[in-house]
Amino acid sequence: MFILAEMKNVTRITPDLFNLKLNDAIASELNKKLANKVVLNVGLCIALYDITTLQESYVFPGDGSSHTRVSFRYIVFRPFMEEILLGKIRCSSPEGVHVSLGFFDDIIIPPTYLQHPSRFDETEQAWVWEYDTGDGNKHDLFMDAGESIRFKVTAESFHETCPTSTAPSTNVSEKIDSSDSKIPYLITGSINEPGLGLLTWWDN
Amino acid sequence: MEIISSNSAQLSNYEVMKHLQKLKDGRKKDKRQGQLATITYETLRYLENTPCNQQTPESIVACLKALEPFNLNKSEKLMLINSPPTTALEIQLMIEESEERLTEEQVKQVLDIIIEHFPHVQKQDDNEEVEES
Structure with missing residues (x-):
């Protein structure tokens, strides 16, 4: 679920931080820059793990800051394909079940990956697994918000969310559409296997 | 960057x-x-x-050693450590083609190893059942 990513950066330390040890100042700059951000095709950055190399620092004409080339390793949230994760249902919509891990919210289980057969209950705003009890009867299993859910990671997608890349759209509704689809890191999960889904389903 | x-x-x-x-x-x-x-x-x-709250480096290393004979790959072992399974059903989910690679006896052994090294996993389940009843 978590990985280490190796990265390189030229870090600028402004003079007001010169009282700190260089390592500490750089560590805090890197955390300020990356923590809780998604890096394209890497994942959600959590925190600096360690600094592997520090090269010489330079001061450029006209700028009082020091610039240091630094290699470091960062803790990144990036589950591998087929990984089994435990989360909580955030909400449900006709598009599927939205799951949150607390620190990461952009997980969706689309209707085709739910247990079969499932239907969306409009009044309860929840997905329901119509469990076949074997004697011809159906038992409705509701997937309510807040419940713990075990799912398998089946796909991931990264999107560039650079503000300049959005072309000016002609009307307001179009704008909302485009901002909705701009989730930088979206994980798709599935629960259509025995053992997956709400924890309470499989207790016994 | x-x-x-x-x-x-x-x-x-x-x-x-x-x-x-x-x-x-x-x-x-x-x-x-x-x-x-x-x-x-x-x-x-x-x-x-998550169960990792009560793990220790020693218990993780010992558990991985005990799991060595089962020929599991790295990510499977990682999942077993991150979310220790308590039922055969969970093993089936985490280990690809577990029916072919592991016998029923071996699945039971894996579960026993997990419980031996992370006993708190089992306790949690008991508590949940008590709450429900």
Whole structure:
């Protein structure tokens, strides 16, 4: 679920931080820059793990800051394909079940990956697994918000969310559409296997 | 910024939790890191509710040693450590083609190893059942 990513950066330390040890100042700059951000095709950055190399620092004409080339390793949230994760249902919509891990919210289980057969209950705003009890009867299993859910990671997608890349759209509704689809890191999960889904389903 | 390797190593939940706890304790004087504080708090809250909260480096190493004879690959072992299974059904989910690779006897052995090294996993289940009844 978590990985280490190796990265390189030229870090600028402004003079007001010169009282700190260089390592500490750089560590805090890197955390300020990356923590809780998604890096394209890497994942959600959590925190600096360690600094592997520090090269010489330079001061450029006209700028009082020091610039240091630094290699470091960062803790990144990036589950591998087929990984089994435990989360909580955030909400449900006709598009599927939205799951949150607390620190990461952009997980969706689309209707085709739910247990079969499932239907969306409009009044309860929840997905329901119509469990076949074997004697011809159906038992409705509701997937309510807040419940713990075990799912398998089946796909991931990264999107560039650079503000300049959005072309000016002609009307307001179009704008909302485009901002909705701009989730930088979206994980798709599935629960259509025995053992997956709400924890309470499989207790016994 | 330059990415040298986007996946140089896998970390277990336990390692991440320990690292973040250390970070949280040592950070009090520094007030300039809004986002870092948010993400460490939220990630810790998630991790501290998982079984890794009660693992120790010794118990993880011992468990991995005990799992060696079963020929599991790295990510399968990582999943077994991160979310220790308590039922054969969970093993089936985590280990690919477990029916062919493991006999029923072996699945039972794996479960016994997990319980032996992480006894708290079992206890949690008992509590839940009590609450329900």
